[in-house]
Amino acid sequence: MNLLEIQDLSVSFRMYGRGLEQTDLQVISGLHLAVRPGEIVAIAGSSGSGKSLLASAILGILPGNAAVYGQMLYKGEELTPQRQQRLRGSEIALVPQSVAYLDPLMKVGPQTGGPAEKRRSLFKRFGLPTQTEQLYPFQLSGGMARRVLVSTALITDAKLIIADEPTPGMSLDQALEALRLFREMADEGKAVLLITHDIDLAFEFADRVAVFYAGTTVETAPASDFKTGPEALRHPYSKALWRALPQNGFTPIEGFQPYAGSLPKGCLFAPRCPYKTEQCIKEVPPVQEVRGGEVRCYHGT
Amino acid sequence: MALEAQDVYFRYNKKQPWVLEGRSLKLERGERLALFAPSGRGKSTLAMLLAGYLAPTQGQILLDGEPLPSKGVCPVQLIYQHPEKAINPRWRLGRVLEESGSLQEDMLEAFGIERPWLQRFPRELSGGELQRFCVARALLSGAQYLICDEISTMLDVITQAQIWNVVLAEAEKRKLGLLAVTHNRHLAQRICTRMVEL
Numbered sequence: 196m197n198l199l200e201i202q203d204l205s206v207s208f209r210m211y212g213r214g215l216e217q218t219d220l221q222v223i224s225g226l227h228l229a230v231r232p233g234e235i236v237a238i239a240g241s242s243g244s245g246k247s248l249l250a251s252a253i254l255g256i257l258p259g260n261a262a263v264y265g266q267m268l269y270k271g272e273e274l275t276p277q278r279q280q281r282l283r284g285s286e287i288a289l290v291p292q293s294v295a296y297l298d299p300l301m302k303v304g305p306q307t308g309g310p311a312e313k314r315r316s317l318f319k320r321f322g323l324p325t326q327t328e329q330l331y332p333f334q335l336s337g338g339m340a341r342r343v344l345v346s347t348a349l350i351t352d353a354k355l356i357i358a359d360e361p362t363p364g365m366s367l368d369q370a371l372e373a374l375r376l377f378r379e380m381a382d383e384g385k386a387v388l389l390i391t392h393d394i395d396l397a398f399e400f401a402d403r404v405a406v407f408y409a410g411t412t413v414e415t416a417p418a419s420d421f422k423t424g425p426e427a428l429r430h431p432y433s434k435a436l437w438r439a440l441p442q443n444g445f446t447p448i449e450g451f452q453p454y455a456g457s458l459p460k461g462c463l464f465a466p467r468c469p470y471k472t473e474q475c476i477k478e479v480p481p482v483q484e485v486r487g488g489e490v491r492c493y494h495g496t
Numbered sequence: 497m498a499l500e501a502q503d504v505y506f507r508y509n510k511k512q513p514w515v516l517e518g519r520s521l522k523l524e525r526g527e528r529l530a531l532f533a534p535s536g537r538g539k540s541t542l543a544m545l546l547a548g549y550l551a552p553t554q555g556q557i558l559l560d561g562e563p564l565p566s567k568g569v570c571p572v573q574l575i576y577q578h579p580e581k582a583i584n585p586r587w588r589l590g591r592v593l594e595e596s597g598s599l600q601e602d603m604l605e606a607f608g609i610e611r612p613w614l615q616r617f618p619r620e621l622s623g624g625e626l627q628r629f630c631v632a633r634a635l636l637s638g639a640q641y642l643i644c645d646e647i648s649t650m651l652d653v654i655t656q657a658q659i660w661n662v663v664l665a666e667a668e669k670r671k672l673g674l675l676a677v678t679h680n681r682h683l684a685q686r687i688c689t690r691m692v693e694l
């Protein structure tokens with residue numbers, strides 16, 4: 196049973212220009228995603244692919260000019276704004292991207308919350324000195340602040356943890372420690388949604404990987420497929436990501452991700468896709484099950 | 497011909513601890529060197545010293561045996577992790593490039609810089625697109641040495657490969673000396689001829 200299930204989610208921002216001019220910028224379109232208890236699902240994709248916006252949509256903290264369509268279910272029931280507000284910070288915890296989420300006027304210890312013992316053992320695992328509790332956020336280095344943010348989410352009894360780029364600024368050891376902790380949380384039965392652009396690490400620690408492109412999921416596959424290589428992957432963009440890694444050829448495809456506001460009409464990847472056909476340009480491909488994964492492509496194999 | 501750090505020390509003032517203590521490093525023209533270090537070891541400081549953004553408290557930075565020139569465009573160019581902080585937010589991007597030399601069509605082409613982007617302001621482009629401008633700007637200035645401090649850390653792997661492939665081709669063509677600060681060993685192995693731990 197899925198803890199969180201997202202179907203056909205779209206998010207757009209209403210932008211006001213001069214006078215009465217109005218445009219809707221579609222930032223997420225037709226997105227599907229499911230997370231089960233006990234698993235880490237990594238979300239990989241470039242910036243501007245809608246990764247962080249998805250986190251805000253799940254938590255119900257999108258800005259006021261955002262319009263949300265589609266379905267989001269938590270424990271099988273719709274995530275209404277009221278429910279989002281109730282679950283936020285208790286059942287659903289966020290590891291935010293920015294240190295700006297910390298209260299600048301409150302010392303780290305009380306701010307992290309939870310029982311003091313649990314907090315100390317978490318800090319210890321992250322190599323944060325005990326005195327860290329007595330510091331104010333501005334006294335933390337970038338790497339320390341990240342580790343505090345991760346602790347803040349892990350200390351709660353949340354069932355779903357959404358980590359938005361938790362590792363930049365950490366050393367490799369600290370990043371591995373953070374991911375090991377996420378792994379332990381998942382093994383205890385929690386669900387972790389790990390938003391990251393460090394895809395090497397994601398492949399190692401996640402159970403499944405969802406690949407985002409221009410605001411949609413193009414493929415969701417077992418993490419092991421990404422370790423096997425392009426022949427195990429289903430979408431041309433996932434294959435392109437794999438081939439661009441320095442350890443796998445370092446060969447980039449040409450072109451850029453399209454902008455919200457100038458999205459192609461059919462498949463969002465069509466302008467860069469070597470396999471596109473007439474049909475791809477005309478109509479958005481549906482999500483299909485292929486070899487134990489999901490792919491949004493007419494010719495996914 | 498080489499860029500050299502000779503026994504350099506650096507601290508911001510007398511009351512502060514040393515950020516860098518007695519470091520030496522030599523980078524030859526045509527060589528590509530990767531620099532590794534855990535955070536807090538002063539990698540970025542060393543990068544700034546080599547490009548003349550900071551002056552060493554003790555020791556010296558030498559270019560072909562002479563101190564870095566204090567006037568004109570520095571032949572050692574630094575590119576860093578956050579392109580949005582390296583570009584004047586109030587200038588259109590075309591002006592950013594013109595300032596460092598004449599616009600070269602083949603360079604724009606090589607970097608995948610599209611013509612309409614030149615009319616835009618920095619905030620209208622993504623990090624990957626802006627980083628192309630920062631690299632292009634450094635190359636247009638006629639640099640002999642490039643210091644790249646985590647330039648692709650914030651980018652996706654396709655953009656990373658796009659940018660590095662151009663940098664490597666230009667480095668080859670112009671016999672640039674290149675220093676790459678990175679935490680990614682796979683990347684270092686791919687782009688560099690020699691690796692150094694700090």
Ligand code: SF4
Nearest residue numbers: 462465468475492493
């Ligand atoms: S649907 Fe067509 S254009 Fe889109 S990824 Fe598949 S083959 Fe390429």
